Amino acid sequence: xxxxxxxxxAGRSLRHAKIRTILTxxxxxxxxxxxxxxxxxxxxxxxxxxxxxSSNVDANSLAVSKDADFFNGGQGGGVKEYDPNQGNFQxxxxxxxxxxxxxxxxxxxxxKEVTPLYDITPTYITRDGQKKYSLTASQYDPTxxxxxxxxxxxxxxxxxxxxxxxLPDVYLSPxxxxxxxxxxxxxxxxxxxxxxxxxxAEVQQIVATQGVAGLQQLAAGQGKDFVLxxxxxxxxxxxxxxxxxxxxxxxxxxxxxxxxxxxxTPDYQKYAxxxxxxxxxxxxxxxxxxxxxEGYTAKTAKDLQDILFTIVNVLQGIVAGFGVxxxxxxxxxxxxxxxxxxxxxxxxxxxxxxxGMRKRDVSRLFRYEAAWIxxxxxxxxxxxxxxxxxxxNPKISEALGIGSENHLLIFQFAPxxxxxxxxxxxAIVAGMLPARKAAKLDPVEALRTE
Amino acid sequence: MxxxxxxxxxxGKKKTEFQALxxxxxxxxxxxxxxxxxxxxxGKSTLMHAMSGLDRPQTGQILVDGINILELKQKQVxxxxxxxxxxxxxxxxxxxNESCFDNVSLxxxxxxxxxxxxxxxxxxxxxxxxLSEKIKSRARDLSGGQKQRLAIARAIVSxxxxxxxxxxxxxxxxxxxxxxxxxxxxxNRQKGVTLIIVTHDHELAAKCDxxxxxxxxVVDSIExxxxxxxxx
Numbered sequence: 039x040x041x042x043x044x045x046x047x048a049g050r051s052l053r054h055a056k057i058r059t060i061l062t063x064x065x066x067x068x069x070x071x072x073x074x075x076x077x078x079x080x081x082x083x084x085x086x087x088x089x090x091x092s093s094n095v096d097a098n099s100l101a102v103s104k105d106a107d108f109f110n111g112g113q114g115g116g117v118k119e120y121d122p123n124q125g126n127f128q129x130x131x132x133x134x135x136x137x138x139x140x141x142x143x144x145x146x147x148x149x150k151e152v153t154p155l156y157d158i159t160p161t162y163i164t165r166d167g168q169k170k171y172s173l174t175a176s177q178y179d180p181t182x183x184x185x186x187x188x189x190x191x192x193x194x195x196x197x198x199x200x201x202x203x204x205l206p207d208v209y210l211s212p213x214x215x216x217x218x219x220x221x222x223x224x225x226x227x228x229x230x231x232x233x234x235x236x237x238x239a240e241v242q243q244i245v246a247t248q249g250v251a252g253l254q255q256l257a258a259g260q261g262k263d264f265v266l267x268x269x270x271x272x273x274x275x276x277x278x279x280x281x282x283x284x285x286x287x288x289x290x291x292x293x294x295x296x297x298x299x300x301x302x303t304p305d306y307q308k309y310a311x312x313x314x315x316x317x318x319x320x321x322x323x324x325x326x327x328x329x330x331x332e333g334y335t336a337k338t339a340k341d342l343q344d345i346l347f348t349i350v351n352v353l354q355g356i357v358a359g360f361g362v363x364x365x366x367x368x369x370x371x372x373x374x375x376x377x378x379x380x381x382x383x384x385x386x387x388x389x390x391x392x393x394g395m396r397k398r399d400v401s402r403l404f405r406y407e408a409a410w411i412x413x414x415x416x417x418x419x420x421x422x423x424x425x426x427x428x429x430x431n432p433k434i435s436e437a438l439g440i441g442s443e444n445h446l447l448i449f450q451f452a453p454x455x456x457x458x459x460x461x462x463x464x465a466i467v468a469g470m471l472p473a474r475k476a477a478k479l480d481p482v483e484a485l486r487t488e
Numbered sequence: 489m490x491x492x493x494x495x496x497x498x499x500g501k502k503k504t505e506f507q508a509l510x511x512x513x514x515x516x517x518x519x520x521x522x523x524x525x526x527x528x529x530x531g532k533s534t535l536m537h538a539m540s541g542l543d544r545p546q547t548g549q550i551l552v553d554g555i556n557i558l559e560l561k562q563k564q565v566x567x568x569x570x571x572x573x574x575x576x577x578x579x580x581x582x583x584x585n586e587s588c589f590d591n592v593s594l595x596x597x598x599x600x601x602x603x604x605x606x607x608x609x610x611x612x613x614x615x616x617x618x619l620s621e622k623i624k625s626r627a628r629d630l631s632g633g634q635k636q637r638l639a640i641a642r643a644i645v646s647x648x649x650x651x652x653x654x655x656x657x658x659x660x661x662x663x664x665x666x667x668x669x670x671x672x673x674x675x676n677r678q679k680g681v682t683l684i685i686v687t688h689d690h691e692l693a694a695k696c697d698x699x700x701x702x703x704x705x706v707v708d709s710i711e712x713x714x715x716x717x718x719x720x
Binding site (some may be wrong): 039040043050054251261385386389390391392393394395396397399481482483 | 537540542543562565566567568569570571573575577581583585586590597598599600617649
């Protein structure tokens with residue numbers, strides 16, 4: 039019997055049992071729906087991660103740390119022997135880079151520039167006639183794309199002028215500005231206090247003898263006001279890593295502030311992390327290898343992307359797992375349906391065999407029916423997922439705040455087609471048992487009427 | 489020519505053993521109309537199944553044009569049935585929810601005949617049984633007589649050499665039954681097809697060239713000409 043004829047007959051017998059076919063297909067459809075979503079969400083999340091990285095991280099820049107633990111959250115840590123080079127970074131004790139390390143890194147082949155991550159801990163931000171506000175500050179990274187509300191940033195990935203800042207728009211109204219354009223060109227004050235110099239016993243003594251006023255006096259003497267000009271005001275961007283409340287300051291000022299606040303402490307000129315800029319046209323992976331040969335740990339932009347992708351893949355795997363569970367359940371549905379179908383059609387099978395239909399063809403007929411069910415289920419599930427996903431995409435983007443141009447669910451034809459094909463395969467496997475029963479049927483037995 | 493030589497068939501094992509056919513032998517000439525007559529349980533259906541390759545007797549030979557079908561592999565037996573045999577059953581076994589066309593087309597599909605050829609052959613077969621105008625109707629919408637005519641169309645569509653009819657008129661009233669008989673014998677005479685009717689109806693059997701009476705698994709007697717033109 040010709041394959042096309044079997045496929046047609048299989049489709050026809052399903053049409054004769056419409057409700058049963060659709061119900062069985064729906065079971066597979068649930069699996070297909072979930073799997074399609076996991077495919078779409080995985081693709082979307084990867085695309086989004088890609089957008090994030092390409093708009094935030096320069097492909098030529100590497101993050102370098104002295105301690106391998108830096109990149110795995112201190113997992114390899116435990117309690118370590120004291121070392122003045124150690125420092126706490128986000129709750130982990132890590133080996134830090136010293137000034138010598140920075141110089142050493144700068145001499146590695148194809149390294150254009152080494153910028154340490156300065157430990158900037160400003161006390162407050164203010165401006166004439168305004169209250170004091172807490173802030174976080176970070177060194178301006180020219181490679182990060184920023185959406186501006188007003189003002190201008192240096193062109194060609196140049197660093198900010200020494201006394202310039204890039205101010206996020208959240209500071210505008212607290213600092214008494216009407217809007218972004220009013221703020222540009224105005225000055226603000228960032229206060230940095232020295233950490234070292236006075237220990238707890240001294241503070242207690244001052245409080246005891248001179249009261250709070252004495253402490254204030256001490257603090258005032260230990261602090262420094264940095265007067266800076268607002269060069270530009272940034273807007274919150276959907277594709278930005280940077281915390282929206284971090285004030286960006288120039289590299290020079292960052293160094294100055296860090297050095298000022300850590301002077302006379304073990305933290306002075308110690309850096310948990312440095313950014314190494316590879317020369318244009320060089321291979322970041324080769325630079326990474328060279329850096330790691332010197333005993334440092336480095337991560338390229340691509341490594342960072344891989345980490346994000348790993349997270350995405352795990353999440354996608356979890357969703358896909360539920361889909362597979364649904365599929366396994368539906369496999370039993372198919373087996374059951376096809377078994378009943380074989381029993382119901384005993385006479386038909388007997389007749390076909392009496393007319394000379396081969397065992398193999400009878401078996402194929404039932405397997406193809408199962409394949410049709412798989413195809414239908416896949417189509418229903420994937421179609422629904424596609425439709426609902428496309429409709430829900432703008433809402434999801436809005437709810438997650440990832441920007442209307444980024445979609446969390448990206449449906450692609452090829453993987454979905456592959457999914458449907460594999461569902462058909464699963465259905466065929468499920469249909470194997472009933473198909474075998476049909477093929478083994480004795481026509482004499484099947485056609486006995488008395 | 490069909491030669492049945494010493495076939496025996498036993499069902500069951502040991503205590504439940506039942507010998508359905510006991511050492512049966514006879515010969516049927518090409519183009520003959522033959523009635524196998526017997527009461528229910530006499531073994532006449534088993535005999536028909538054996539002759540058509542549906543069932544395999546444990547001993548003996550069934551030679552169809554010199555080939556022992558009991559020695560053929562399953563695949564070859566299937567092909568033999570598909571190519572050379574047509575079946576008509578007492579309860580028709582037409583597929584109720586399929587169209588007349590699809591019902592008649594089934595044996596052709598099984599034989600692997602191309603779609604374009606099938607169309608012509610199905611039309612011709614339906615014409616033969618005067619059901620041309622029902623080609624698109626579903627089989628469930630037909631009357632009993634029409635269903636049996638449809639079954640005949642399905643049996644003759646692949647132009648078999650041997651037609652087996654198992655109580656073809658058993659479920660029909662005498663008028664429609666007569667029409668079916670007419671069709672079967674007409675086809676037998678026109679095309680020279682061997683017609684083997686299994687029945688307990690003596691009136692129908694009387695219309696056949698040969699009557700083989702089966703009783704308790706043995707051939708009781710044979711009437712008429714076993715080899716065409718020669719009395720036995």
